[in-house]
Amino acid sequence: MKWNQLSVITSSEAVEAVSSILMEAGANGVAIEDSMDLVNFESDPFGEILDKETFSHRKEGAEVIAYFPETLFLPEIIPSIQLKVEELTTFGLDIGKHSITASEVEESDWATAWKKYYHPVNISRYLTIVPEWQDYTPNNPDEHIIYLDPGMAFGTGTHPTTRLTLQALEVTLRGGETVLDVGTGSGVLSIASKFLGAKDVYAYDLDEVAVNSAKENMALNPIATDVHVSANDLLNGVDKKADVIVANILADIIVLMLKDAHRCLKDDGTLIISGIIEDKVPMILEELEKESFVVDQLFKQKDWYAIIVKKQLED
Numbered sequence: 001m002k003w004n005q006l007s008v009i010t011s012s013e014a015v016e017a018v019s020s021i022l023m024e025a026g027a028n029g030v031a032i033e034d035s036m037d038l039v040n041f042e043s044d045p046f047g048e049i050l051d052k053e054t055f056s057h058r059k060e061g062a063e064v065i066a067y068f069p070e071t072l073f074l075p076e077i078i079p080s081i082q083l084k085v086e087e088l089t090t091f092g093l094d095i096g097k098h099s100i101t102a103s104e105v106e107e108s109d110w111a112t113a114w115k116k117y118y119h120p121v122n123i124s125r126y127l128t129i130v131p132e133w134q135d136y137t138p139n140n141p142d143e144h145i146i147y148l149d150p151g152m153a154f155g156t157g158t159h160p161t162t163r164l165t166l167q168a169l170e171v172t173l174r175g176g177e178t179v180l181d182v183g184t185g186s187g188v189l190s191i192a193s194k195f196l197g198a199k200d201v202y203a204y205d206l207d208e209v210a211v212n213s214a215k216e217n218m219a220l221n222p223i224a225t226d227v228h229v230s231a232n233d234l235l236n237g238v239d240k241k242a243d244v245i246v247a248n249i250l251a252d253i254i255v256l257m258l259k260d261a262h263r264c265l266k267d268d269g270t271l272i273i274s275g276i277i278e279d280k281v282p283m284i285l286e287e288l289e290k291e292s293f294v295v296d297q298l299f300k301q302k303d304w305y306a307i308i309v310k311k312q313l314e315d
C-alpha cells in the first residue's frame, strides 16, 4: 500500500497545533523533526534512554510530517490545512515558514520513520507506554508498563486523544468489567484495560493493519493475551453486554455508533468517547442527549476532549 506524505515547515512552538490540524484532516500519524529536540532532550526525564545519535540535527524551526492513506486525495484537503495553519497566527502562534509539500512514500518508510521520535510516555502514576525495543525501569511499584510496537497503527500514547482516553479508563475501571474497545488501533486501550482490572476485553477495528498490529501488541503484554481482537465496523452486529465501551475515533464517526453503544451497554455501564476536537463538542453533546446518554465527566487536553457518559435511566 502507498501512503502520501505531507510535510509542513513551521516553528517549534506551532508543532503541536500543526500536528493536531494534520491528524484532524485524516493523517494516520505524524513524525516531528524539531530544532528544540536537543534542548528538550536535556530536560526530558526519559532523556537518558533516548539515543542521542538518532536525534534530528535540524538547525532551526520544525518539520511536521504527516502520513495519509492514498485513498485521501491530498489536493482536495491541502487548501483547508493551509488555511487552518495560517489561522494559528490569530492565537498568537508563530507559524514559521508554514510551507506545505506533498509526496508519496512506501509503507515501509513510514513504518520506521517515526520510530526514532518515539520514547516512553508517562500517562499517569499507573500507566506508562514503552516502545517494545527499549529497556525501561519503572519509577514506582504501582506503574504498569504497556509495551507497544504500533507499526502502522494509531495509538502510541503520544497523541492527546489516546492520553485522555487512558486517563478516563483509569478513573472508570474498578476490576472485573467487560470492555469493548472500538477502533483499537495499536490495542493500547485494551492492554491498559487489562492492567486496570478488566476481565473480558473485546477489541475491534475496521482496518486489517490495525487488527494485526493490535494482535501483535497483545502478544507483547502477557496480561493482555486473552483480549479478543477482530475486524469490525464500529459495533455493527456486536451482541455483547458491556460494563464499559471505549472509542477514540473522530466525532463524526462516534455519532454513527451511539445507538449500538446504547444497545451494547449494561444499564449501569459507562461509555468513554474521545477524539473529539473542540469545535465538535456541541454537536456530540446534542447527539448524546438524543440517544439518552448523560454526561458524567469531561476531560480536555489542548483542543481535544474525551467524555465519560452514562445511560439516562428512567426514574
Ligand SMILES: C[S@@+](CC[C@H](N)C(=O)[O-])C[C@H]1O[C@@H](n2cnc3c(N)ncnc32)[C@H](O)[C@@H]1O
Pocket: 153, 154, 155, 156, 157, 161, 162, 165, 182, 183, 184, 185, 186, 187, 188, 189, 204, 205, 206, 207, 210, 232, 233, 234, 248, 249, 250, 253, 275
Ligand atoms: C484515533 S485511532 C485510535 C487508536 C487507539 N484506540 C488509541 O486510542 O490510541 C482510531 C482507530 O479507529 C479505527 N476506525 C476508524 N473507523 C472505524 C470503524 N468504522 N470501525 C472500527 N474502527 C474504526 C481506525 O482504523 C483507527 O485504528
